Amino acid sequence: MKAEAAVRPAEPASSASIPLTGNEAIARGAWEAGVRVGVAYPGTPSTEVLENLSDYAPSEIYTQWATNEKTALDMAIGASFAGVRSMTSMKHVGLNVAADPLMSQAYIGVNGGLVVVVCDDPGIHSSQTEQDTRLFARFAGVPVLEPSDAQEALEYTRLAFQLSEDFDTPVILRSTTRLSHTRSSVAVGERVEQAPKGFIEDPQKTVIIPANARRLHPKVVAREAAVARYFEGSGIHRWEKGDRKFGVVTHGTAYLYVKEIVPEVSILKLGSSYPLAENTIREFAASVDRLIVCEELEPFLETEIKALGLAAEGKSLFPRCGELSPELVREGFAKAGLVEAAPVTLNETVENMARPPVLCPGCPHTASYLALRGLGARVTGDIGCYTLAAVDPLRSIDTTVCMGASIGNAVGIALSGTEKRPIVATIGDSTFLHSGIPPLIDAVYNDVNITVVILDNHITAMTGGQDHAGTGRGMRGEPTYQVNYEQMCRAAGVDWIRTADPYEVGKMYQTLREAIVHKGVSVVICSRPCVLDPVRIKGAPLEVKAAGCVACQSCMNLGCPSITWSDETYEGRNKVKIDPTTCIGCTLCAQVCLSDCIQPVTA
Amino acid sequence: MSAEAKRAPGAETAGGRNILVVGVGGQGVIMISKVLALxxxxxxxxxxxxxxxxxxxxxxxVFSHVRFAPKVWSPTIAKGEADALIALEWAESLRWLDFLKPETGVFIADTRRIVPPFACLNRQQGAVTAYAKATPAEVVERISNAYALDASGIAAGLGDARAANTVLLGCYSVALDEPLEHWREALDLFVPKAARAINHAAFDAGRTWAEAARAGTQEVPTMPALFSARGPAVKSELEINAAWCKGCDICVKLCPERCLALDKKQIAVLTKPDACTGCRVCEWLCPDFAITVHQTAVGAA
Structure with a gap:
């Protein structure tokens, strides 16, 4: 029996097949499930889930960017309390931030269906760690659904809302970068409105004081067994009968690689790793001679299966770190003797250079970090585009830990008493709002001597330009209250605050020097909009008057991708040239040029 | 290998295709991937x-895997399984060579070079860029079905270098027996209205180029050697006259290699002699004429 047939309410037949990414399909599934409130903090690869949800009519769904993942989940929980279906989406590390409400809500349960979409990033394409959210699901006692492709992403999202209400639990829908950003054809359905239930007064359930929590915890344990039982019979786990010599237990995107490489074997595709389908797995294991577990990241299923007393191979064949690929899965099955090793490729490994991402031409962060390097500061960094200033040629960030860590790290360095250099915390505007305010309060409370630089580019840039409470606009472009950083810092007790324009290199340097000299907590707000979002900025380009260039390389220290070497040299060093198609005319290079040879383009 | 002996782009296996499109952020990799998917x-x-x-x-x-077939499982193409590699930048074309099917894989690349700041870190006299060294002639020699063209130049000639991605798409289009109007319709879905005319022209130019290549009448474009004009290696030595230095810190702050510092007596000293390129910035900026740069050609007496 198909899971969908069992739990999905009557609905119109699929109306069309359209190409959707995994994230678009999740948004579509949520819309079809009648979700009323969607809130999230952006984070690659999850960002497009909420962006796509906001493409549906505001009369059907309220969508908004939240300050961070915890407040997003708190708001989604509030909407669930009030009896409507709600959803939040985040990247894997976002769930670390939202862990507190998730753990509580696992006890409390739901009124309106509550779905937490978590997108893992195996291979660390754009994150600080790679984490396996299945471990979090088990930790919290919250069922996790793991679609393999966009079609399943849509179907499992609808199922997740139904499960949430049927079993009185939040449900995690786990995606990965590969699923979120792969486009494939999806048969879509229509929206099924859910009648709002309203708030149900039941303090024994909704107020998690110790007496209630002690009563709720056994319910979580019982629910684990109930959901596992439901999964066993639901068809969400698919047993594809094949060659009985080998049986492969797999899940999510790994399933696709298994089908690509060893389509002939017996496959047990699990739609969920938690709660575990113990009986199905035992039955499957008994039907095959050799059991292999192919899963991405942690040996989650492998450990569980071995704990059942079953012999299984997994991480001895497939890597535990990084993203799986058809090549790696083939390698694993070749090791197991199922397939031939990879066919010989061209093996044309040509000597090549690294091409790390760089700050954009005209990026306002550039001058701030150039000045900080010149000042010889000990710089704690944070999460955003500006993390790129950690590498050459700006190389001006000493530490980066996680969202909002910069200020707390700086306070700790100051408290250690060992640092002789000026201590500076650098943090973007969106990250400051996300989790930079409590440590700023700590900084003042501990009366440490640090400088906090708020890199205010008026947007959440790294994830593609999302609005936040500091931009004065909501996610549908509606005007809303704009946070005033200066007032906020003042309220925290900071008495030395300056706002500076990072396009004025000298002024920036001067302001930072004054801030460092100030005893106590000083704040410099570097205010200049991102050159990409919300509008792409393109001004008149500059050019290098080659006759005057002495190839000193001062401008190359900016790391601007519009500036590169030319074929002309001066005393054996390459002069520079500027690509007029990408130069936005920010003038930073002209300001640092010692021979004044960088000028506006003349016809 | 002569151009005549090569397999034409259209001679791939019938049925589905695995196409890997690669480039650098902002070049339009995703746009042509969407067209191919459609x-x-x-x-x-x-x-x-x-x-x-x-x-x-x-x-x-940036890379994008496009796969179409009666049934597609893996979202990504395995190494050695790509029917075509379409590269919008030269060094990127080399990065993904091992994804091509041996013997039959078609290589189509723009010879445009985008040299990142990262490739220009070594400023010593006579040092060279870290940019990939392989030339189109070398690649065409090694791969049976390699097509290297100055797509950016072709697009620029039509009025907008940004349409280079569409030139390459047009070039690949001869590999699929698909009517021209289908390609145009697909393009129109993904390019802004104002850019449709230039993209149609770019597509046609790419297609024409590929047809000529099939006929064996296209030359492999040559690329000028990167930064060949550097002079002979020179050895620099910095002479700091301590008696004249007043510790103003100007040279320390403005040295592009950050290899100077003030010592305990507030006198400028060269702390990282290996990093000094002899650029003379300190010499020129010193208000007290306390710094002199001596340069001697390496090997000279």
């Missing part, structure tokens, strides 16, 4: 198109 769908195949976002946007590496 063409695959039109041909009645299952289609998967997989890309990577995030950091890639900031001038980093």
């Amino acid at each position: 063409i695959g769908q039109r041909r009645g195949f299952e289609v998967k198109q997989s890309e990577v976002h995030g950091m890639a946007k900031r001038g980093g590496i």
